[in-house]
Amino acid sequence: MSLTSWRRLTRHQLFWPATILVALLLFNLPFTPGFLAVGVRNGHLYGSLVSILVFGTPLILVALGMTMVIATGGIDLSVGAVMAISGALACSYISRQPDQNAVTAALTAVALALVVSLLLGAWNGLLVARAGVQPIIATLVLMVAGRGIAQLITGGFIITVQSRPYQTIGGYLFTLPTGVFIAVAAVVGTLAVTRRTALGLLVESVGGNAEASRLAGVRAQRITILVYVFCALCAGVAGLMNSSNLANADANNAGLWIELDAILAVVIGGTPLTGGRFSLGGTVLGALILQTLKTTIYTIGVPSQANMVFEAAVVIIVCLIQSPDFRRRATAPFRGGTRTGSPPVRQPAGVDTPVEARP
Amino acid sequence: MNAPTTVAAAPATATTPRLRRVLHDRRLPVAATALLFLMMYGYGSYRYSFDAQVGPNLLVNNCYLVIAAVGVTFVILAGGIDLSVGSVIGFSGMLLAKLIVAYHVPAGVAALIVLAVGTAGGALMGGMVQVYKVPPFIATLTGLFLFRGLSLVLSKEAIPVDDAGVTQLAQYHVPLGGGTFLSVGALVALVTVAVAAYVLHLTRFGRQVYAIGGSEQSALLMGLPVGRTKVGVYAVSGFCSALAGLVFVLYIQSGDPLHAIGLELDAIAAVVIGGTLLTGGAGYVVGSLLGVLVLGLIKTIISAEGTLSSWWIKIFTGVLLLAFILLQRVIGVRGTNRA
Numbered sequence: 031m032s033l034t035s036w037r038r039l040t041r042h043q044l045f046w047p048a049t050i051l052v053a054l055l056l057f058n059l060p061f062t063p064g065f066l067a068v069g070v071r072n073g074h075l076y077g078s079l080v081s082i083l084v085f086g087t088p089l090i091l092v093a094l095g096m097t098m099v100i101a102t103g104g105i106d107l108s109v110g111a112v113m114a115i116s117g118a119l120a121c122s123y124i125s126r127q128p129d130q131n132a133v134t135a136a137l138t139a140v141a142l143a144l145v146v147s148l149l150l151g152a153w154n155g156l157l158v159a160r161a162g163v164q165p166i167i168a169t170l171v172l173m174v175a176g177r178g179i180a181q182l183i184t185g186g187f188i189i190t191v192q193s194r195p196y197q198t199i200g201g202y203l204f205t206l207p208t209g210v211f212i213a214v215a216a217v218v219g220t221l222a223v224t225r226r227t228a229l230g231l232l233v234e235s236v237g238g239n240a241e242a243s244r245l246a247g248v249r250a251q252r253i254t255i256l257v258y259v260f261c262a263l264c265a266g267v268a269g270l271m272n273s274s275n276l277a278n279a280d281a282n283n284a285g286l287w288i289e290l291d292a293i294l295a296v297v298i299g300g301t302p303l304t305g306g307r308f309s310l311g312g313t314v315l316g317a318l319i320l321q322t323l324k325t326t327i328y329t330i331g332v333p334s335q336a337n338m339v340f341e342a343a344v345v346i347i348v349c350l351i352q353s354p355d356f357r358r359r360a361t362a363p364f365r366g367g368t369r370t371g372s373p374p375v376r377q378p379a380g381v382d383t384p385v386e387a388r389p
Numbered sequence: 390m391n392a393p394t395t396v397a398a399a400p401a402t403a404t405t406p407r408l409r410r411v412l413h414d415r416r417l418p419v420a421a422t423a424l425l426f427l428m429m430y431g432y433g434s435y436r437y438s439f440d441a442q443v444g445p446n447l448l449v450n451n452c453y454l455v456i457a458a459v460g461v462t463f464v465i466l467a468g469g470i471d472l473s474v475g476s477v478i479g480f481s482g483m484l485l486a487k488l489i490v491a492y493h494v495p496a497g498v499a500a501l502i503v504l505a506v507g508t509a510g511g512a513l514m515g516g517m518v519q520v521y522k523v524p525p526f527i528a529t530l531t532g533l534f535l536f537r538g539l540s541l542v543l544s545k546e547a548i549p550v551d552d553a554g555v556t557q558l559a560q561y562h563v564p565l566g567g568g569t570f571l572s573v574g575a576l577v578a579l580v581t582v583a584v585a586a587y588v589l590h591l592t593r594f595g596r597q598v599y600a601i602g603g604s605e606q607s608a609l610l611m612g613l614p615v616g617r618t619k620v621g622v623y624a625v626s627g628f629c630s631a632l633a634g635l636v637f638v639l640y641i642q643s644g645d646p647l648h649a650i651g652l653e654l655d656a657i658a659a660v661v662i663g664g665t666l667l668t669g670g671a672g673y674v675v676g677s678l679l680g681v682l683v684l685g686l687i688k689t690i691i692s693a694e695g696t697l698s699s700w701w702i703k704i705f706t707g708v709l710l711l712a713f714i715l716l717q718r719v720i721g722v723r724g725t726n727r728a
Binding site: 304 | 535654703706
C-alpha cells in the first residue's frame with residue numbers, strides 16, 4: 031500500500047473507531063481461544079460475538095437517536111428514564127390483561143409505550159426548540175422526574191410478565207436475536223433518511239448554526255423537535271427490548287446510566303459534542319466498542335472490583351486517541367517535530383478555531 | 390448583557406423601564422429561590438408544625454451536598470460541567486477509612502492526603518479538558534467511572550471508621566440557642582460557601598472564572614490565563630468533592646464504595662435551582678446553597694406527609710427544576726441562547 035493511500039485511510043472518520051474495535055476483539059483471542067467462533071445451539075446462533083450483538087442492541091439504538099440529537103448541538107440525558115417509562119408502561123399494561131399471551135395485548139402494549147415515548151420526546155423538543163432551554167437542563171428535568179414517573183407506573187414494584195409474543199422482542203427470530211433485526215432496520219432506515227434525502231444536511235446545518243439556518247429558510251425548530259422525538263422513540267424501543275428480554279419492568283434499574291454510555295459511544299464514534307456533523311457508522315462502532323469492552327472484562331477475568339477501573343482506563347485511552355491534539359503531540363517525536371514550525375503548545379489554548387490576527 | 394435582544398426577552402419589552410430593570414437584575418433568580426424556600430418552609434411549619442431543629446437539620450443532613458454543589462458551581466460558572474462529583478465523594482470516604490483503619494494513619498494526616506488526592510484528580514480532568522480538548526462532559530464522565538472503580542478496588546465492603554477522634558468530632562454539636570444545633574459538617578459547609586463567595590467575588594481567580602464562563606474567546610483575547618483558570622476550577626471541584634467526602638464520613642462514620650452514586654445530578658440540580666446559568670458566566674454560590682436547602686426541604690416535607698411514596702421526591706424535583714428553568718427564560722438577563 032502506498033503512503034498516500036495509507037494516509038487517506040487513517041484520515042477516514044471510521045478508521046480509529048474500527049481499529050480500536052478490531053484491536054479489542056483480537057485482544058480477547060489469547061484469553062478465550064474460541065472468542066470469534068459462532069455456533070448454533072437450540073436453533074439459535076450463539077458465541078461471544080453474538081452475545082456482544084444481543085446485549086449491545088439497546089445501546090446501539092439509544093446511541094443512534096443520541097447521534098441525531100448531538101448532531102444538532104443538543105444532548106439528551108433523559109433516554110434512560112424514557113426506557114424505564116416505556117418498559118414500565120408495556121409491562122404494567124400486559125400484566126393487567128386476562129390473557130397475557132394474546133398477540134393483541136402485546137401489540138397494544140408496544141403501541142402504548144411507543145406513543146408515550148413520542149410524547150416525551152416532543153416534550154423535550156418543545157422545551158429546547160420553543161422555550162429555548164439549554165438541552166442539557168431541558169432533558170435533565172425528564173431524567174430526574176422520569177424515573178419517578180416510571181416508579182409511579184409500576185407502583186414501586188418490579189412487574190414481571192409472561193407474554194410469549196412480548197418476549198420475542200428481546201428474544202430470537204429466525205435463529206437471530208430479534209434486537210439485531212430491529213437495530214439493523216433502524217440504522218439502515220436512519221442512514222437512508224439522513225443521507226439519501228436532505229434531512230441529514232438540514233440536521234447538520236441546524237447543529238452548525240441554528241439561527242443562520244433558520245434565516246436561510248430551514249425550519250430549525252421543527253428539525254430540533256424532530257430529533258428529540260426520534261431519540262425518545264429509539265429509547266422507547268430500547269426500553270421495550272430491555273424489559274422484554276428480562277420479562278420484567280424494573281423502574282429503578284432499567285436503562286440506568288445508559289445515557290452516559292450512549293453519549294460515550296457517539297463521541298467515540300467521531301461525532302463531536304458541538305454538533306454540526308455526525309457519523310452513524312461511527313456511532314454503531316462506538317456502541318460495539320463499549321459492549322465488547324464490557325464482554326472483554328468478563329471473559330478475560332478481570333477481578334470484578336477492578337471492572338470499572340479497567341473500563342475507565344480504556345475509555346480514557348480511547349478518548350485521548352480520538353483527540354487530534356493528543357495524537358499530534360504523541361507522534362511529534364517520531365516526525366522530527368519541526369514540520370509545522372511552531373510546537374502546538376504555542377497555539378492559543380482553549381479556542382478550537384484559530385483566532386484571525388487581522389483586525 | 391443589558392443590551393436589548395431581539396430573540397428572547399419578549400415579555401420584558403412591553404413593560405416599564407423600572408420593571409424591566411428588576412426583571413433584568415441578575416440577583417433575581419437567587420431572590421426567587423430564597424422566596425420559594427421561605428414559602429415552602431412556612432407551608433411546612435404551618436402544616437406539619439416543624440420544630441426548631443428542622444431548619445438546622447436541613448444543613449446538617451445535606452452538608453456534603455452543599456460542599457459538592459459549591460465545587461460544581463465553580464465549574465459551571467466557567468462554562469464546564471463536572472459529572473465526577475459523586476464518585477470522588479465515594480472514593481474520598483473510602484480512602485480516608487482505608488488510611489485510618491488499615492494503615493493507622495492519624496486522622497488529620499489522612500484527611501490532608503484525601504484532599505490532595507481529590508484536588509489532583511480534579512486537576513487531571515481539567516488537564517484532559519484544557520490540554521487535549523476532550524469535552525468536559527466526557528472527561529469528567531471518565532472520572533466518574535475511574536473514581537467509582539478505584540473505591541471498589543480499595544474495598545468491596547464498607548469500612549467502618551472507629552477512630553476515637555473522628556467519633557468525637559462527628560458527635561460534636563454546636564449549640565445555636567433554643568435547643569437547636571449544627572454539626573461540624575454543617576459548619577464546614579457554611580465556611581466553604583463563605584470562602585467560595587469570597588474567592589468568586591473578591592479575587593482575581595474568581596473574576597477570571599466569570600470572564601471565561603461569559604466568553605472564553607474574549608477572556609483569551611483579553612490576555613487572561615484561560616488554561617490555568619480552567620484547570621483551576623476542576624481542581625477546586627475536586628477539592629470540594631474530597632472535602633464533601635470527608636464530611637460524609639463524619640456524617641455516617643464509615644466509608645462505602647457505593648456511597649453518593651448519582652450525587653452529581655443532585656448537585657447540578659441544586660446549582661440550576663440556585664439560579665446559575667448552565668452555559669456559564671452568571672450565578673451565585675449562595676444560590677447553590679439555597680438550591681440544596683430547597684431540595685432538602687422537599688425530602689423533609691414528603692417524609693413528613695407520610696402517605697406520599699419516595700418517588701414523588703424525584704417528580705417534585707423535576708417539576709421544580711422545570712419551574713426554575715422557565716423562570717430563568719422569562720427573566721431577560723438570562724438572555725439569548727448563545728449557540
